[in-house]
Amino acid sequence: MDIDTRNKILSVVLGIVIIALSWLLYDSIVTPYQEVKEREAETERVRTRMLTLKDALVQYDSRFGHFPPTEGGLDSIVVYLQTDSMMVAMGDTLFRQAPPLEYSPETMIVTPRASGARFIYTHVDSTRPPLYLLEDPDTDDAIGSLSRTTMRNAPNWN
Numbered sequence: 001m002d003i004d005t006r007n008k009i010l011s012v013v014l015g016i017v018i019i020a021l022s023w024l025l026y027d028s029i030v031t032p033y034q035e036v037k038e039r040e041a042e043t044e045r046v047r048t049r050m051l052t053l054k055d056a057l058v059q060y061d062s063r064f065g066h067f068p069p070t071e072g073g074l075d076s077i078v079v080y081l082q083t084d085s086m087m088v089a090m091g092d093t094l095f096r097q098a099p100p101l102e103y104s105p106e107t108m109i110v111t112p113r114a115s116g117a118r119f120i121y122t123h124v125d126s127t128r129p130p131l132y133l134l135e136d137p138d139t140d141d142a143i144g145s146l147s148r149t150t151m152r153n154a155p156n157w158n
Contacts, residue, residue: 045101045112046136047157052095053108053119054134054143054153056081059094066125067132073121074109081105113138122146 056077061067063084068076081087082105087094092103101112110118120135124146131152134143145151 042113043139043141046139047141047155048097049101049108049112050119050134050136050141050143051155052097053077054155055095056108057132057134058153059087067123067130068121069125070121070123073123074118078105078109081108111136111138 053074057067060077060080063080067073068080081091081095087105091105095103095108097103101107110116115138117137120137121132122135123132124130127149129149129152131146131149132144133146136142141155141157143155144153
């Protein structure tokens, strides 16, 4: 084998190795970044749904003069959204969801994560003003507080 043939073969092999290593480097950078972006988008969808549920709780409070009780409270919100004439007529406008989420009273009380777990709702009416806490079971995100009136209706991620 002469030197020119050997150099051509070596150049082709090294070119293939360079292309393969470049692809591996690109993939090792882009794949984790895409996963982070997907998690951020999922967190944003969960927070949006929690804020929408908070708005429904505030609407319930303004309609009935109190928040729903801890036991069955989220189910009371679903029933309210399904039976109140204004909520039936205006619910999809008042509680608009960012795509790919859609407004549905039944799904407002569950997280859009893969777990599909229900949000955790706790109400304390022994304080003035009455306080509630709405929590995401999969993260530390919450709206409201059971001890601080200044955190009423306020999310903890701001």
